Amino acid sequence: MRIDESVEVTVPPETVWHYLEDPENYLHFMAGLTHWEVAGDRANGLGARYRILLQVGAAEVGGLIEMVEWNEPFDIAWHAITGVEHRGRWRIRPLPEGCTRIEFRWAYAFPGSGVPGLVTELAASIPVRRQMRETLRRLQYRLEQLNARSPAGPAG
């Protein structure tokens, strides 16, 4: 199952990038996130690892993830190493007048779980999509607040 959600913010791509590359920010805007911890020597960049937990329905799901793409200031992508098999991606693209489109992609699967696994993939998409939308709403709010407070003033 792959879910895409996006939002447009009145903030330049570089600001979005700097916010998303900092692991300390995630607990402040990711909906349902209960744990986000650097696991290893690197705080960010290609190969950085984090232990994350996300409350979805009756369980906290997550595990160890590793950054597999780090293409400043456009893409951050990760794969799960342990826990629920999933991939995620931030796709940051510039828009006219200093604005940015942020796309949040999440793909997950339960291989080997048969029909219950397929039903669960579908059923889980409801709370997962809701959380992704809430995440983007919070991210938009935080970025635009941050931008309004910056010395250079609001972009655009």
Place this chain on the structure above:
Amino acid sequence: MIGEAIPAAAFRYLGERIGAGSSGSLEDRDPDFIRQNLPLLWLLATFYFRAQVRDLARVPADRPVLLVGNHSGGNVIVDTFVFSLAFSTHFGVERPFHQLAHNLAMGWPLAGSMLRRSGTLSASHDHAEKALAAGAPVLVYPGGDWETHRPSWHGNKIEFGGRKGFIKLALDAGVPIVPVVSIGGQETALFLSRGHRLAKALRLDRTARLKVLPISLGLPWGINIGDFAGHFPLPAKITIQVLPPIDVVERFGADPDVEEVYDFVTDQMQMALDGLAAERRFPVIG
């Protein structure tokens, strides 16, 4: 004659199943099997039982602990499945985790195999000690069949029946006790009586090592005596609260009074259960 022979044969069969259910092999646990079953458990826990597991992060991530729970739901122990799901998704199926179960559950051909692959061991001090020594958290239900078959109107009471073996287990293994309190399981059917006097009158304690012969109203049977084949659980909301770890030696000294420890643990659990009960407005709905 036939009327007497059939129950006698049935109870003899139960006795054989109980004898066959003894299993203490840690290596039977199969993380891939557990992972494959998580989606179905998640589906049931989320949409059917609207389950919540709170403060699982209180379980130390880097050392063995003795998880001590209150047991509910007759032989359909929904809260155990909910907790196992939460534990496996929180810590990952890679972290060893074992639960103790009655020999009868372990003795059924299909269910017993599934339980063993899920990490369940037949209830014994030695099995638990072996798992703790191997570094795995172990979940025990001191109340066992006495508590899980208590009447539904005792649903909000901790009833370990004076069983204190878990304290000796924690002391022998040198691990903290982490109480796990759940509510809702006793609303999955209408439990009427443990039937412990009936079990004694039928000498089940001798022929089948059963101290109770519970009587309940449950789907699809209507009147359900024994709950041997389980029941279809009502969609009761399940809430589980993990309490802070209790280091018995640190709190009560190197040679603690077991009665005092027992009272402390059960009091802590009862207070938490009272809090969970106060949050509920209706039976089943929660």
